[in-house]
Amino acid sequence: MNVELSSEREARLSLERRRHREAERRLRVFDDKLRTMGVDTDVLAAQVQEKKRQEGKAKQEQAAFDADVLHQSKAAALLQNRQTKQKLALQKALETFRSQNQQPQTRREFDLNDPDSWKKTDQSDAQMILPGLVGEDPAKSSREQRQKEQLREWLIQQQAELDASRSRQEEEEQRHNRSREETLNRAGEHLHLQAERRKEAAVATQNYNLAMIEEKHRRKQQNDPDYDQETAAVPGFSPSADVRPPPETVQQVIQFQKYQIQEKKRIEMEKKQEDERHERVRLDSARAALLMERRQARLGKQLRQQLDSANGQLAQTHKQQSVRPRQPSRPSLWRLKHLLPVARLVDRKPDIERGQIDESFFLKFNTCSR
Structure with a gap:
């Protein structure tokens, strides 16, 4: 007696349910009349209904909101009109009260600002202003005379100050000119003294040189033995001992x-x-x-042209081979070198790209529902 456990029974039932669902799904998927490209129309219809329901609900909410906004707008407009009317009525009542109870003639100080007071006053009631009141200046002539005298004194004082400043400036200029002349005279005297001193020094040097020349001639005539030693020691008296290079001439400077x-x-x-x-x-x-x-x-252009021509020839050859079989011929060296690698690449393409499809290609489809 075989006893079936509960776990085995549940597993068996679950397996049967899965097999049943898979069989139903296979029938539904592989049936051309019921299949809709793998899409569940019931779910789509439910989604469409749900979307329509949500859109209807949103439209209802929007309509309710619009109605509420319209109601509130109307209420606000009515309230604003009411407030405007109340404000206008208040202003009108205020103007009416002012025109009836607050006229300018009823003010306490109106008589001071009445523009027609001179028309209402009689000539007998008019009074002259008493002397000494505010606005009257009885000492006007004397005050103007004093002001003129004070202005004249100020002008005289300013003129005196201006003359004094001019005189001071002239004195300073004169002192400056005198000091400059003294400085120039002193400098001229100093230069004159220097020139006199240089002249005296030149005369003394000349006298000394003449005396030395006379002494030299005298010693030379007397055949003094000390003369040769002195002339050898003193520069300028011995031409052989005092030889100096001549200075550069102007021509040499120009040449340089x-x-x-x-x-x-x-x-x-x-x-x-x-x-x-x-x-x-x-x-x-x-x-x-x-x-x-x-x-x-x-070179690149030539290579591209060669490649294009090779591809064109290869395509023409492939087209002719697909139309009618050709007799095998002996390939040339150029064909073996250039077209053989491309032909190998073409041979490696799948059957569907080469145009050769058999029944095994269609057996690959609909093998599983997944």
């Missing part, structure tokens, strides 16, 4: 300047030639780079 100018021109010319050489090298390099770039572009 010309040499400097020529040297500068030569340096500038060398620099210019160096710049021109660098420029030529740069232009040659740019020209060579441009020629190389053009050559590379031309």
